[in-house]
Amino acid sequence: MALLALENLHLSFGGVAALAGVSLEINAGDFFAIIGPNGAGKTSIFNCISGIYAPARGRIVFDGRDITRLKPHQRAELRIARTFQNIALFRGMSVLDNVKIGRHVHLRSGVLACGLYYGRAAREEQAHRAIVEREIIDLLELQDIRHKIVGTLPYGQQKRVELARALALDPVLLLLDEPTAGMNAEETEDMVRFILYVARVKRLTVVMIEHDMGVVMDISDRVAVLDFGKKIAEGAPAQVQQDANVIKAYLGEDVEVA
Amino acid sequence: MSDQIVFLLQLVITGVAVGAVYSLMALGFVLIYKASTVVNFGPGELVLFGAYVAWATILNMKLHLAVALPLTLVVAILLGLVIERGVLRPLIGEPIISVIMVTFGFASVVRGVLNMTWGSDTRPFPALFSSQPFHLGPVPVSPVHLWSFVTVMVLLAAFSLFFKYSLIGTAMRATADNQQVAQSLGVSVKGVFALSWCIATVVSALGGIILGSVRGGVDFSLADYGLKVFPVVILGGLDSVAGVIVSGVIIGVxxxxxxxxxxxxxxxxxxxxxxxxxxxxxxxxxxxxxxxxKDVERV
Structure with a gap:
């Protein structure tokens, strides 16, 4: 059974249909890429999965459970983590604080206990901090900058912090919205290396929106192509690459595919 | 030392003590504003509420202080929950002016209920600290001022540590920064709103208790102290916790x-x-x- 199934999602803004009946099935352990021209509805799919948008019609089933009506924070509690197309970090906070918030869904102590910071609550806070420091910060090589204020970091590092924050949630499903957008070749290579590494080490199911065709073809198991809110192709990268519809609608007639 | 200077120092010391209480009350106001951009137009009534409940539990019901004070704070938390769940949550998505006006309306209701329950006479308030002044050099200082200052500083330090280091405090800051992103990380934004209202009612109640004890009596003029929150937050910056702590003291002096x-x-x-x-x-x-x-709107 698929870990995540989108069934016939419809979403429109005013008269514009952002999603016109999109269905996808993503299996556990998959590295799934969604591609398509600007405005095809890729990010809208993510916003539906994480609960920011409510689809007008259709269902979202995660791990056998209908989550279509759940609130965004409840979906995060099911360990669905995401990054954003335009970096959405808490800019005034340190790297460590940003990543630490990813642990919020795992916090068991109540507000009062945390406020008074005694016994179990104190130990739990320390445990979360240790997890963040030991696993996430080290994994993504953020040790040197962990006390820096995020807003002061270069773009590539901010992208990495955002990935770290999503990982701190210890996700089952990780949604990456253009993780290498705006990066130079070297930064892209680093980022891809990190993503592949954590996906393997943490056995994540990943859904990635990406424009860089090289990246998509290299690392994804399956690719779905969207155009004007509809899925026009789906399959293995090589297969999609050859698809006449895709070449026509997305890549253009004469473009050489990387 | 000349009398002039002693007089000046006395004014400053009293000002610092009372100003610290303003800081405490303003902290609650700023939290609400940061979390939800709601301006609470009833800070004075929250102070009144705390002071009256404290008076009722200590002098009316004759409970021991160790019972009465925690009980007062619990009641304050309940008030915070009632305001957030009952009054503000139904207004989510409404224009901000409606939300602000409803805080004003609710404050009037609180005042009315207090008046109906306990009347408008001045009630004696127990002196929690000795009123026998001691001398700091040539300057007489009343212990009530010293202790209220110390209490407030301890509370402010505790809250600052909570916001800076605890996971929940960090989540509150995150919500203030970007609600949508905080939600995607599992933070319940409504939970944060409720928490900030509860902290506001608690610090206001503490402010009410301290002011009641400093003045030795409770009546409706206590609410005027709550109004001082406005100059304090305007001076300190609507969204700055550190700012209001400093500016509370400045305004007091x-x-x-x-x-x-x-x-x-x-x-x-x-x-x-x-x-x-x-x-x-x-x-x-x-x-x-x-x-x-800089991008804070004028309210």
Missing amino acids: LENLSGGYLDPIFGGGVKEVAPFVVLVLILMIRPYGLFGR
Whole structure:
């Protein structure tokens, strides 16, 4: 059974249909890429999965459970983590604080206990901090900058912090919205290396929106192509690459595919 | 030391003590504003509520202090929950002016209920601290001022640590920064709103208890102290916790000095007006406050 199934999602803004009946099935352990021209509805799919948008019609089933009506924070509690197309970090906070918030869904102590910071609550806070420091910060090589204020970091590092924050949630499903957008070749290579590494080490199911065709073809198991809110192709990268519809609608007639 | 200087120091010390209480109350106001951009137009009533409940539990029901004070804070938390769940949550998505007006309306209701329950007579408030002054050098200091100052500073330090280091505090800051992203990380935004209202009602109640104890009595004029929150947050910056801690003390000292030196000249009343003169001046020259972010709207 698929870990995540989108069934016939419809979403429109005013008269514009952002999603016109999109269905996808993503299996556990998959590295799934969604591609398509600007405005095809890729990010809208993510916003539906994480609960920011409510689809007008259709269902979202995660791990056998209908989550279509759940609130965004409840979906995060099911360990669905995401990054954003335009970096959405808490800019005034340190790297460590940003990543630490990813642990919020795992916090068991109540507000009062945390406020008074005694016994179990104190130990739990320390445990979360240790997890963040030991696993996430080290994994993504953020040790040197962990006390820096995020807003002061270069773009590539901010992208990495955002990935770290999503990982701190210890996700089952990780949604990456253009993780290498705006990066130079070297930064892209680093980022891809990190993503592949954590996906393997943490056995994540990943859904990635990406424009860089090289990246998509290299690392994804399956690719779905969207155009004007509809899925026009789906399959293995090589297969999609050859698809006449895709070449026509997305890549253009004469473009050489990387 | 000349009498002049002793007089000045006395004014400053009292000002610092009372100003610290303003800081505490303003902290609650700022939390609500940061989390939800709601301006609470009833800070005075929250102070009144705390003071009256404390009076009722200590003197009316004759509970021991160790029971009465926690009980007062629990009731304050309940008030916070009632305001957030019952009054504000149904208004999510409504224009901000409606939300602000409803805080005003709710404050009137609180005042009315207090009046109906306990009447408008001045009630004696137990002195929680000794009133026998001691001398700091040549300057007489009343323990009530010293202890209220110490209590407030401990509370402010505790809250600051909570916001800075605890996971929940970090989640509150995250929510203030970007609600949508905080939600995607599993933070319940409504939970944060509720928490900030509860903290506001608790610090206001503490403020009410301290002020009641400093003045030795509770009546509806206590609410005026709550109104001092406005000059404090305008001076400190609507969204700056550090800012209001500093500006609370500044306002406290300023009002005391203007009371001490200008009241005799103008025949009184300057003390009450001075903080609001500051409010107007700050709005004219630095509308985002001393420490506030520049893009804060004027409210």
